[in-house]
Amino acid sequence: MKTLRTCKNGHQYYKSSDFPVCPICENENKSKNGLFHMLSAPAKRALENKGIRNLQELSRYTENDILQWHGIGKTTIPKLKALLETVGLKFNAEGK
Numbered sequence: 560m561k562t563l564r565t566c567k568n569g570h571q572y573y574k575s576s577d578f579p580v581c582p583i584c585e586n587e588n589k590s591k592n593g594l595f596h597m598l599s600a601p602a603k604r605a606l607e608n609k610g611i612r613n614l615q616e617l618s619r620y621t622e623n624d625i626l627q628w629h630g631i632g633k634t635t636i637p638k639l640k641a642l643l644e645t646v647g648l649k650f651n652a653e654g655k
């Protein structure tokens with residue numbers, strides 16, 4: 560079960576085992592790996608190589624785009640999707 564939480568900075572997010580901390584604060588901190596801490600090292604490197612430092616940048620890509628990147632596995636996509644959803648974003652729609 561996801562629980563809606565409000566962090567000390569007033570952001571609302573769904574707390575889950577993957578996101579024990581506020582993803583919006585993590586996003587704004589732009590810490591190198593903090594936001595994507597739940598991903599494997601190759602997946603983190605793949606995002607880094609693409610210059611993705613926050614969820615807005617991630618949401619410009621489609622799932623298929625991201626699957627092409629070296630280091631991204633099929634298990635990475637649901638994690639990224641859940642992370643986007645916690646801040647009300649989603650992947651770019653296919654074919655746009």
Ligand SMILES: [Zn+2]
Binds near residue numbers: 584
């Ligand atoms: Zn926050």
